[in-house]
Amino acid sequence: MVEAGKEPLRRIDPPFVALGPSGVAIRDRLKHLTAQDEEVLRLVGDHLGSLAGKDLKARSATGLKHDTGQWAERKRALTAESSSRWAGSITKATHDQWALARRSQLAHVHNLEAAVATITHRLSLPVGAKGSKRAPGGYHSAQEWFAKSRRLRLLRDRLQRQRADYEAGRVRVVRGGKRLLGNRHNLDVAQLTETEWRARWQARRRFLSADGESGKRYGNETIRLTPDGQVSIKLPAPLAHLANAAHGRYILAAKVSFAHRGDQWRDRVSANRAVAYRISEDTDRGRWYLTASWTIPSVKTVPLQTARSGGLIGVDTNADHLAAWRLDEHGNPAGEPRRFDYDLSGTTSHRDAQVRHALIRLLRWAQHHNLAVAIEDLDFSAEKTREKYGRHKRFRQLISGMPISKLRNRLVTMAAELGITIVAVDPAYTTKWGAQHWQKPLTSTDRTVTRHQAASVAIGRRGLGHPIRRRTAPPPHDQSDRAGHRTVQAAPETPRRQEPRPRVPGPRTRSAPPKREANTGNQDTQHRSGRPTEHAQLTLSP
Template sequence: MGGLREVAASFVVPGPAGAAVRDRLRVGESDAAVPAEVGISLGSPAAGDLAERSRQGLAHDAAAWAVRKRSLTGRSSARWAGSITEATHDQWAPARRGQAAHLGRLRGQIASIEARPTRPSGAKADKRAGLVRGYASRGEWHAESRRLHALKDRLAVVEAEWAAGRVHGVRGGKSLARTRHRLQAAGLGEGARRERRRAERMFLAAHGGSGKRLGNETIRVTDTGQVSIKLPAPLAHAPHGRYLLGATVRFRHRGQEWLDRITANRAVAYRIHHDVARGRW
């Protein structure tokens, strides 16, 4: 009979660690046109993939993922298709968690309102006994009754969407999408809003992968800071389908950690973002 393992003291396994660092990409006008065109051309497939993932709901599986990826590959490339589908899942998952939190808030509000009619009018709250405050007047009771019906209608809609696995997401952010109705309050003109909206809806992000050259073959950054972008199929006119930017990057914060990763060909994710207000990449 073999010996038993020794029971050691319990310990917590550290979670995955990561860091995000930023650097300005000082591109000229000619170079800036390339990431802008690539981002815009990939933004539409990314939006369509997010809509398709939402329609699939809980029926989504590995086979459905493969179908979505194949349909995107013809419009971009296999690498960009993988980045788009991964980004879609990264957006769908927190939207699903937010939907669950919204359900909890609605149910809590309904339970709170339904508990109040059992209390006499004008009765004070008693936290020790777990009693809520009664309505101060009949007018307040009427207003809360209408609110209760509205909350129940809203809850029914959200519960149906939860059961179907359908979530709502907006590429570029809901806040920016709503500024079209209050341009003056936001201090924006229609042209400026469209520029910001277009920049936010661009897709220029790649997760990378361990074992790949420099940790990412879609957006590649060498140890000297040279940046090259894998062009999607409709724009792949450059040699080897890549465009080398004239500007270089230098990660001053935690740069040595980044250098150690790309030297060992470990995964590094990159995202190129256009700040329209400052005119920076």
């Protein structure tokens, strides 16, 4: 049942332990490269980049009709102009890029469908009609209604074209990046000269990536990196005359020594296990970098009950900070709340560093108490549409600026290194119910609790398997009708915790009306029309 005037609650998914990372990537700078080394790297990258562009064009032309035979034919055509291993890396990168474009295309179709549905709904309402929390109302003025009606026709045409492309298997990919391509026509806005833009464009379109192969020398025959840091490249057939070593290889003057995970990398190459390498140029700094990556077995996660055994730390993610609170195994807040700030203004590297610094402080705190971390499993992909929050521009910028995916991925990776378990919980109603049930009780004369800190308590209780609703202290004597029924805090495993208390002789019990104690422990007979959502573990309405 749902109380009159209230919207039905959506289903709350159970918490789960997040899986650890499945791969590792480390990077080091190629220092002390000679002018000839840089020239060779540019020639090789440009040549292989042109082959990668042709292969992507051939793959896109086949669309959904592509099969393994056509893949083998493309690889044979590339082998004649490079080598078998270079051709394998190019065709695999092409396949991954086409698949990514298909996924992005489908996501774009879903976004257009959501926008069309939202505008259609709002146009069907009278001008000025109020909306609800789940659906927006009508448009504010006739002028806005007319503008949105024209936009609806535009979006429908765009949606029709995108659907046709998706069904036909046509994708559109810009090697080098669509944003950088657009900067060519707005050099003043991008603060670039034509020469600087051309250098960036060529660097982005180069191909200098080689997949690893277990059993081969040092785990990679194309880009070989020895345990002592010597880098050599297998030159493509047309550039074999540039070789300075045997078997058509070119040895760079730079030496590589990975400061992070260097021992792990050295163990892999010494055992001839597969390691993939990628060489890239930073045109702004005039530097070259080498990135090594390999797969690792999925980190074995602990059972959920084990992660909950000693309590955990609930974390609420916000636009400028992480609000955290430590909870014991019964769901009671312990100690003082913590706040881990980060500043998301400035460059990408600055924002990334801010997120990393906030996460490492959080994880060090969790490591000190030997506790797991409970965090919301957020996904704002469907909440950024301008059709849903068109007039709330600041709110759209707020949720768009929150580094949800980056923070989530970094948290899981960094927690795996420290041996900390991450428990993901459903974010439904955590802020609302946290403020309703925990903000005021936790506020004291010397501590003001924010709604974000109260939400962290709600997240932690949900991660522990407890209901968010706070069980209050006993009411004053002879005021049970006004103050509500007695709901003293009890652990979830306490037997018969929802049943009535034993009857104790005294004035209070003698004054109780007949048969009252029979319904004392029945939550369905209290002041709520339905059972608590998280106790019942069922969906009231979709």
